[in-house]
Amino acid sequence: MPRPRPLSQEELDQLRAELGAGQQPTVWFTSAAVGVEAGRSGRVVDLGDPADGDFIQVRPTGSKDVLSFSATEVTMTKPERKKKAAGPRGGRAAASVAAAATPAPSVEAAVAPAAQEAPARPATAPPAPTRTTPPAPAGAPAAAPTSATAEPARSPARRGGRKPAEPPAVVVTLTSTSEGEWTVEVVTGKKRAVRGLSVGPGAVAQAARALHPEVSSAIETVLEAARERQRARVEQLQAELEAARRMLAELAE
Structure with missing residues (x-):
């Protein structure tokens, strides 16, 4: 995976110009952002001194906290949306077609010869069909593992996350x-x-x-x-x- 490209001086000048005009420009977080999911958007509320490292003050979308980031953790290029996999509706249709193409075993064929050889003998009840679990539809999400060796969910925040930026003096x-x-x-x-x-x-x-x-x-x-x-x-x-x-x-x- 290529490393995220830091914001150029022209992009930083553009952000300062929009902030000076009273706007809050939109940026997106890269894979280098700590504590925020890559691809998530946010609003720039202030720009500090680049010598400070984390000098870009950003409020992530859906959050009230303002966090500090460096020039490699945000980008002005909107990431491409991931293509969605086939939904469960398509999987159900494929499973229905497969089930229709497979002939079900006939109970009448199994009891017909016995009826011809001994007509006076009462017909016995056919064995109860065994219920089997149908295969999972194609494209449907796999069931979560229930064994003790299942991988635990990873916490989205690394290094303890970020603390909200303190208001300036x-x-x-x-x-x-x-x-x-x-x-x-x-x-x-x-x-x-x-x-x-x-x-x-x-x-x-x-x-x-x-x-x-x-x-x-x-x-x-x-x-x-x-x-x-x-x-x-x-x-x-x-x-x-x-x-x-x-x-x-x-x-x-």
Whole structure:
């Protein structure tokens, strides 16, 4: 059996493009996949760093778990379906034709000579026919062995199976400027999900009050310093406005 071909760089780029577009592309598991039946399909939910080995996050069809696989354990080529063997209906028809072609033994032929030689002797009852087990129809599945040497069923999971992939860690960073402006960044695992998103000071103050008192105190200190700077600026602008009004009044006279 040929070894499964790993996903090429072009196929990995195609998977990343479909994930970036909000899709979950379909892949199929190869014979190298551990804990999953070969030929089974699944949905790709995320792609990590190829240096990690099992960097392809896949949810198998019919399962809620997300498992990690390498590039040799999945393929984008849909496997061919196996041809089904002849069903029991065809086997029954063949058995019926074979039974019709074989003549059944005649009971009358066995007792006819005895009746001619001794007509006065009462006829004895014919022996009861012996029931035999008919042969299994062609194409029908063979019966399971019942002896103690029957091969035990193999467990589909090898090496204890795979554990569901753990959710990635999330890091949220708040940054303030000297003017009292705030931005937030969010990193999920190794992926930067949000970069430099502007957040109003009011929203930051409301979130700070719901956090630990030490965190709230540190953020409140920064917010209070920004308020003082804005008050000073307002007073300066008001003084400049008053000066401009006096100058305008003098010019009007």
